[in-house]
Amino acid sequence: MHHDCMLLTRLADVSREVAATSARSRKIALLAELFRFAEPDDVPIVIPYLAGRLPQGRLGIGWKVLGRRVDPAAEPTLTVREVDARLTAIGKVTGTGSQAERARLVGELMGAATEGEQRFLIGLITGEVRQGALDALAVEGLAQATGAAGPDVRRAVMLAGSLQTVAQALLADGPQALDRFRLTVGRPVLPMLAHTASSVTEAVEKLGACAVEEKLDGIRVQVHRDGDDVRLYTRTLDDITDRLPELTSAALRLRGERFVLDGEVIAFDERGRPRSFQETAGRVGSRVDVATAARAVPVSPVFFDALSVDGRDLLDLPFAERHAELARLVPEPMRVRRTVVSGPDDVPAAETFLAETLERGHEGVVVKALDAPYSAGRRGAAWLKVKPVHTLDLVVLAAEWGHGRRTGKLSNLHLGARTADGGFAMLGKTFKGMTDAILAWQTERLQELAVESDGYVVTVRPELVVEIAYDGLQKSTRYPAGVALRFARVLRYREDKRPEEADTVETLLAAHPEVRP
DNA sequence: TTCCGACAGTGGGGTCGCAAT
DNA sequence: ATTGCGACCCCACTATCGGAA
Numbered sequence A: 001m002h003h004d005c006m007l008l009t010r011l012a013d014v015s016r017e018v019a020a021t022s023a024r025s026r027k028i029a030l031l032a033e034l035f036r037f038a039e040p041d042d043v044p045i046v047i048p049y050l051a052g053r054l055p056q057g058r059l060g061i062g063w064k065v066l067g068r069r070v071d072p073a074a075e076p077t078l079t080v081r082e083v084d085a086r087l088t089a090i091g092k093v094t095g096t097g098s099q100a101e102r103a104r105l106v107g108e109l110m111g112a113a114t115e116g117e118q119r120f121l122i123g124l125i126t127g128e129v130r131q132g133a134l135d136a137l138a139v140e141g142l143a144q145a146t147g148a149a150g151p152d153v154r155r156a157v158m159l160a161g162s163l164q165t166v167a168q169a170l171l172a173d174g175p176q177a178l179d180r181f182r183l184t185v186g187r188p189v190l191p192m193l194a195h196t197a198s199s200v201t202e203a204v205e206k207l208g209a210c211a212v213e214e215k216l217d218g219i220r221v222q223v224h225r226d227g228d229d230v231r232l233y234t235r236t237l238d239d240i241t242d243r244l245p246e247l248t249s250a251a252l253r254l255r256g257e258r259f260v261l262d263g264e265v266i267a268f269d270e271r272g273r274p275r276s277f278q279e280t281a282g283r284v285g286s287r288v289d290v291a292t293a294a295r296a297v298p299v300s301p302v303f304f305d306a307l308s309v310d311g312r313d314l315l316d317l318p319f320a321e322r323h324a325e326l327a328r329l330v331p332e333p334m335r336v337r338r339t340v341v342s343g344p345d346d347v348p349a350a351e352t353f354l355a356e357t358l359e360r361g362h363e364g365v366v367v368k369a370l371d372a373p374y375s376a377g378r379r380g381a382a383w384l385k386v387k388p389v390h391t392l393d394l395v396v397l398a399a400e401w402g403h404g405r406r407t408g409k410l411s412n413l414h415l416g417a418r419t420a421d422g423g424f425a426m427l428g429k430t431f432k433g434m435t436d437a438i439l440a441w442q443t444e445r446l447q448e449l450a451v452e453s454d455g456y457v458v459t460v461r462p463e464l465v466v467e468i469a470y471d472g473l474q475k476s477t478r479y480p481a482g483v484a485l486r487f488a489r490v491l492r493y494r495e496d497k498r499p500e501e502a503d504t505v506e507t508l509l510a511a512h513p514e515v516r517p
Numbered sequence B: 001t002t003c004c005g006a007c008a009g010t011g012g013g014g015t016c017g018c019a020a021t
Numbered sequence C: 001a002t003t004g005c006g007a008c009c010c011c012a013c014t015a016t017c018g019g020a021a
Helices: A008-020 A024-036 A040-050 A080-092 A098-111 A115-126 A135-146 A150-160 A163-173 A175-180 A200-207 A245-253 A277-285 A290-296 A319-329 A344-359 A436-448 A505-511
Strands: A210-215 A219-226 A229-233 A258-266 A300-309 A338-341 A364-369 A383-386 A390-401 A410-418 A424-430 A450-453 A457-460 A465-470 A472-475 A483-486 A489-493
Touching: A008 A024, A008 A040, A008 A080, A008 A115, A024 A040, A024 A135, A040 A080, A040 A135, A040 A163, A080 A098, A098 A115, A135 A150, A135 A163, A150 A163, A150 A175, A163 A175, A200 A210, A200 A344, A200 A364, A200 A383, A210 A344, A219 A245, A219 A277, A219 A300, A229 A245, A245 A290, A245 A300, A258 A277, A258 A319, A277 A290, A277 A472, A300 A319, A338 A344, A344 A364, A390 A424, A390 A436, A410 A436, A410 A465, A410 A505, A424 A483, A424 A505, A436 A450, A436 A457, A436 A489, A465 A483
Parallel strands: none
Antiparallel strands: A210 A338, A210 A364, A219 A229, A219 A258, A258 A300, A364 A383, A390 A410, A390 A457, A390 A465, A410 A424, A450 A457, A465 A489, A472 A483
């Protein structure tokens, strides 16, 4: 096999080909072919580039700079490592005059790139690669290129918490390198995620014997303890140890010496009721003056799973056994409240538990199959969340032109409720829940109602009523009513309703007494 | 042949913290 | 001091491919 540092042009060509095919099998084959030519050292750059990410994050370069035309190079000479080095240098430019200096360096880079390479670089820097292949297909391609089994590679990635690390090891040492990736205390694992079910009945019928657990509206946290050393990680594996000292103390008070636990961190008020998500998230996001933030908004851990205890990897054990380990280690007040049901005959008990959970101020429940292993990094069907859904009839005030596959379609709706003075107050936006048919229909209809456009937002006469589902209200400084919808999505248009029949701000606020704008 | 799980894509609001104005 | 912006938090939903049933 021939190896030398990979040329950018090769990457740009593959990216274009991958984008041009819709068949996943073909995308995977193209990626595999590319990886066969990659040196291990290229991998930490090639993998994120293919997913349309820059390893160094954003660079402070916008369309203004990238829009300037630079004469392309005639011959492709740039290597991916050279591009990476130049982009790193651009990201490091700070201080007065930094924007001009960055623009100059970008111009230099573009001048060294051919036409095709320029297009790829612009897409990469603006985050518009969109080739229909992210990490999941890269995993398959990597497996094909190295002769490893797909599920083995995927498992290694979940345990390593990083595709780059696994790819580098695989290309350097072949399939046996995968054995090195085991659950290790101190190294975070991608957390298991849940699907949605519309009711407790549906969830229990799907899963059979299961645990029904409170769903807390906080921040997911993975707690690693090795003796006196405690580390805390978020859902995306960011290390947040320094921000939550009370969680470290809590972990040190537990009986075990070495463990990995999965749970939620949340702030409770004096009466033990959950504070709003905004308050918990603000606390977890505070990094500078942690002591002050901790006094104002103390948080608590609430654990629901054990991934490793005393050097034993529990990932493949059934949930019932993992939970037994958790219960040995963690006292009840620090575990999530739950009930166990035997199956569909037990649905009433599950319904009662959901009602009590909502009464206590939580957002819903998660129903978990008792026999399921911990599927790290997967949205396994073994966990199903159930949350109550609210609906409203709102009026479309404006719409924004879509991007990507929604180019040329009016996509993002501005939603308003009626006010006392006969006008409308905007409560938020949504682009969710639309089928292609709805998208096409609303593009036509809204253009008929258009009164103004700035090329991006099309303002319309407030005549179209749309039924919206949402998860709740939150305080807002952005919108005139002082509140915004959380997770709004379209259910259907109500052509049978006139705007005078839409819901009012007043009734909305009355329905959510817990939120005072 | 039909069904369904997994992926990618399309963005939503809020908060924090840094850099530019 | 204020404003703009990116990075993270939380998140729902549809279209599509391709293997399972």
